[in-house]
Amino acid sequence: MEIIRCKRCLLPSTLSGITFDENGICNHCRKYENDFREWDQIKERKREEFGNILSGAKKLKRPYDCLVPLSGGKDSTYALYLCTKVYKMKTLAVSLDNGFLSGIAKQNIRNALESCNADHMFYTINRENSSRLFKVFTLKTGDFCSGCMRAINYAIELATKSFRIPLVIKGSGRRVQYVSQIKEVTSLNTASYFANVIKGTAAEDDFKHFARYRFSLEFQKIAGGVNDIFGLPRTRLMRFIPQHIGLYDYIYLPFNEIIGILKKEMGWSDGAGSAEHLDCELHDIPFYKDTLRIQNITRHTFHSSGLIRQGLLSREGALLKEEQEIGKENPPAELTKFLQENNITYEEYVNYVQYSDTSRFEPKWQKVARDMYHKFRKF
């Protein structure tokens, strides 16, 4: 049967919430177009704004001007490069090793730190403890990545608190977040969500501290969001509440140019060509999981559609790759290993992925707040 796809980006009609206009173009493409059509006119202003936020942080004269969460992947390494070498910020980089951090990522982290003057902290969770947490998340939600995300954020929170760091600069941004608007593949992912998932499980005693500051965190998030909606500069809030910003919301370069800079300036390597998500040994599992939840997609669909929209990949080439892989049941080797280690059968896994109701862990008012934010936020 013919799959109905967006004529521009190839997303299939099987996604919930996808709509097509009279030209066969999907709402995700139209939204992207709408958000970034005027980018060329505003990009100078955005760069200036970025510079102002950074110099605002410097003026506070804290032990560190900013914190960069560093995974060893290209986006976080680029954030570190900008902060240290271009904007000369006193920078603390923070990395999480969830026990599954890949060798290439560790090497990239080492090389990056040797290439710049940032200080660095590693928060390492023992692999067996991590595994226990991931198992709980798999059984309850079908997805362990949100458990790991909380661990990363916890490490960031500890460091910002200890050193009173006013600014966190992430290698993210709406333009490169291919899936943030796709309902099936995102969960709320707040500290309260984390606390609700592990409640009453084997992981609760070991990990409940990850959600310790949840009420103040959620307040901070809302305060930041309200600022964005009203277009107020984050510089004023920074003195009281650490501000998290995504660098690609201010500065944008096509990824191949970024990789060129990183290879030259930060000793970065793409690990034989797979520049996307090379940092975790389990990285293929979440993409495979999505194919179990949504019909007519492959592990590459969202990434490809994002690149097509940015004009960095041709639709024809991506479509060919889609058609070769669609409908194949080929669980990645690391999934098989993970399931074996945790005494979960493949059938059970598929069941957890397809039938877990994650919304029961999401506080309702937080869902409302998130939807409002995505609706009203503009540049």
Ligand SMILES: [Zn+2]
């Ligand atoms: Zn589209």
